[in-house]
């Protein structure tokens with residue numbers, strides 16, 4: 001590992017002792033009971049190496065130093081956990097969960113990585129250090145401090161000067177920009193008007209007895225890929241009595257959570273719970289639906305555990321109320337695939353899409369399963385059922401559709417070369433199918449895969465299944481309007 005990437009701890013064993021000392025002085029537990037259990041679960045490792053074979057980062061670059069998930073576990077399961085080594089290694093994880101899926105001992109490496117990042121963050125704050133790198137903090141601020149909305153408005157106005165639209169609808173620099181490895185990177189088209197602004201008024205649904213549904217847009221569908229945001233509203237409208245897209249909703253917190261910044265994640269969770277409680281008003285709210293795999297995973301699987309306190313800590317009444325509000329909100333959240341499969345009677349489209357991203361059907365479609373949709377939320381069959389239900393579409397499965405594409409949110413910006421190397425197999429797999437469109441339920445995957453396809457001369461639209469579904473519904477009514 002290069003010195004640049006090594007955590008700024010002075011000396012590892014001294015770092016561990018200092019860490020323990022600080023917690024003793026502060027009368028805090030170094031690990032919560034749940035964290036201690038996690039570390040003890042790592043001892044179940046059989047040393048089989050399955051996780052190494054499954055990990056997309058191991059071996060992505062010949063000279064890349066990541067020794068893999070087993071090394072993270074081994075560093076932690078020493079008698080005095082080698083916190084700093086493990087924490088430094090954990091920085092290279094894409095949080096794809098493939099190691100956990102492949103492990104015969106059910107060793108919770110992925111959870112250990114997340115716990116380590118949170119401990120590293122907490123430790124650095126306690127020591128008065130900047131907990132994250134400057135680039136990482138800048139990226140997180142964009143998502144969590146309301147800067148993305150502002151930047152998107154300016155960016156949408158100016159983007160056309162330096163970028164042009166590709167045939168598949170993404171943005172490509174007119175001439176290579178002085179951005180190092182990111183010089184030719186494909187980026188999303190920024191929206192002049194956010195989804196929440198566009199749908200400031202409630203949208204009447206076609207099911208008078210159906211649920212009242214709110215959209216959790218997520219940063220990328222709210223400010224960049226608003227085409228998919230509009231498709232989501234269109235699809236929901238056909239299964240609900242009313243659809244609302246509440247103003248004031250904020251980032252789901254997935255970027256801060258996976259970076260170890262739990263305090264900011266809790267603040268975002270509380271803000272979102274309040275915004276959607278307000279949106280419920282006197283009419284109530286049956287579901288909160290998202291089309292973003294990472295948002296859905298964060299809201300449903302991580303929000304409920306955000307307020308777990310160390311043993312012996314008495315929560316204040318305010319914290320108890322916030323935790324209850326966040327858990328109540330999380331219980332209403334559904335990914336769109338799960339919503340259509342389990343919560344409503346799905347309206348099968350009668351017509352093939354007349355105008356879809358790759359032109360009118362018939363068209364061949366291949367599916368990339370995002371890690372946070374497939375492994376995180378267990379939604380694999382549901383995606384295929386929807387694609388097969390749309391007339392005029394043929395499903396051509398790629399090899400290993402569930403393999404991580406390397407996008408992983410800000411990972412592909414921080415470690416672009418590693419992310420691009422991970423992506424090679426995915427791009428080759430898509431090209432081999434000859435599909436006209438790639439379907440994926442995650443905007444971060446869309447961005448990273450679109451970039452890879454374009455760089456390889458294999459450009460084609462990468463879209464959410466709701467884009468194809470909405471196009472089919474519109475064709476059925478003879479309308480091209482959203």
Ligand code: SF4
Nearest residue numbers: 045046048049051103
């Ligand atoms: S797959 Fe599981 S049991 Fe095998 S080496 Fe990795 S952590 Fe250990």
Ligand code: SF4
Nearest residue numbers: 055093094096097099
């Ligand atoms: S979660 Fe994915 S990237 Fe991280 S250690 Fe496991 S397999 Fe590797």
